[in-house]
Amino acid sequence: MKTLALFDFDGTLTQKDSLFEMAKHVSSPAIYYLKISVLIPVFTLMKTSLLSKQRGKEIFMQLFFGGMKIEDFNQQCYKFCNQRLPEIIRPKALIALQQYQENNTDTYIVSASPENWIKPWAEKLGIKVLSTQLEVQNLRITGRILGNNCNHEEKVNRIKNHINLTEYNHIVAYGDTKGDFPMLNLANTKHYKPFQ
Known part of the structure; x- marks a missing residue:
């Protein structure tokens, strides 16, 4: 049986x-x-659905990352993966990931967060990443999202565009929000908030 873990x-x-x-x-x-504090009105508009989550996220990223050279930004992402990210990874989740890797299971992270600060960490574990991509102009981060935010149905779109699902006998998926429901519905085995 060939398994895909998402x-x-x-x-x-x-x-x-x-x-x-x-x-x-x-x-x-x-x-x-x-x-x-400047972003509080943006968060409020997002909660009331007067501003899309994608646009709100772009405003956030424009404020914090907009204008950074892509090379400098990626260096910061690499440092983040080495220094901060391991501290916030759930221990039980890391064990699950490692078990899938030990069994040679094809494992993917499918995320709404930009790939820049996920890939350096994931690739060390041999895990592939499908996630939001950032727009770059003149070698600088604009803060805007390239295409669609990788959430809700877009997660399934990315999965189907990059993975041949017919190769797998079994699909297992892990998520914790409504934005993960389409991906969870794609799976034979679903885990909702399994590590909390």
């Missing part, structure tokens, strides 16, 4: 939202909380 990232594998943790990583505490 994992959401934020909240499923991690204890905290990596977007906010990455923003802290590139900012001093004073600057971080100042920018967060």
Whole structure:
């Protein structure tokens, strides 16, 4: 039996939202909380559905990352993967990932967070990543998302576009929010908030 394992990232594998943790990583505490206070109206509009989650996320990233050279940004992402990310990975989730790897199971992280700060960590474990991609213009991060935010149905679109599902006898998926439901529905075995 050939198995495919699909994992959401934020909240499923991690204890905290990596977007906010990455923003802290590139900012001093004073600057971080100042920018967060500026974003309060944006968060409010998102909660009331007057602003799309994708647009709200772009405004957040434009404020924290917009204008950074892609080379510098990726260096910061690499440091984040080495220094901060291991501290917020759920221990039970890491054990599950390692067990799949020991069994030579094809394992993917499918995430709404940008691939830049997931891939350096995931690739060390031999895990592939399908996630949100960031727009780059003139070798600088704009803060905008390239295409669609990898959440809800877009997760399934990415999976089907990059993986030949007919090769697998069994699909197992892990998630923790409504944004993961389409991916969970794709699987034979579903795990909702399994490591919490």
